[in-house]
Amino acid sequence: MSEKTEREKIKVTVPSYAIQLVPNFLKNREKDIKEVEKSLKKEDFETIQRLGHSMKGSGSIYGFDGITELGKIIESSAKSKNTSEIKNSLAELKDYLNRIEIVNE
Numbered sequence: 001m002s003e004k005t006e007r008e009k010i011k012v013t014v015p016s017y018a019i020q021l022v023p024n025f026l027k028n029r030e031k032d033i034k035e036v037e038k039s040l041k042k043e044d045f046e047t048i049q050r051l052g053h054s055m056k057g058s059g060s061i062y063g064f065d066g067i068t069e070l071g072k073i074i075e076s077s078a079k080s081k082n083t084s085e086i087k088n089s090l091a092e093l094k095d096y097l098n099r100i101e102i103v104n105e
Contacts, residue, residue, distance in 0.1 A: 009101040014063045019104050025062050029055065029097060033090055036074065040086060048086060049078035066096045 014022055032051050039047040055071025070093045077085040 007095070007099055010066065010096060010099045011101050011103050012063050012066075013103045016104060018062050019102075022062060022102060025058070025064075026097060026100070029067060029093070033093060036086065036090055040083060043081075045078045045081050049075050052076075052078055064100075067093070070096065 018025075032055060036048050036051055039045075039051075052071045052073070052075030055067050056075055057068075057071070059065060059067030059069075059071060070089050073089045074086055074093075077089065
């Protein structure tokens, strides 16, 4: 019998001014993931670059430095049309979003 181990939660301290905005912000990142996946199929690197740039810019505002870092990687990978790096970053982003635990400051 194999045991399923849950990966450690990532605690993110969200500024009090943004706490009510976080659920919608995170839903939008889920939409971004789907949009990047669709854009990969079409080899639409311009859209992927734009989405990565947006994530890079907005993550830190809400306290999600992981989103900022992954957005930066997605943006630069789209510029170089590095499909495998984009896919790896998307997998990391999905994992990150699944492990987030919100802490109010």
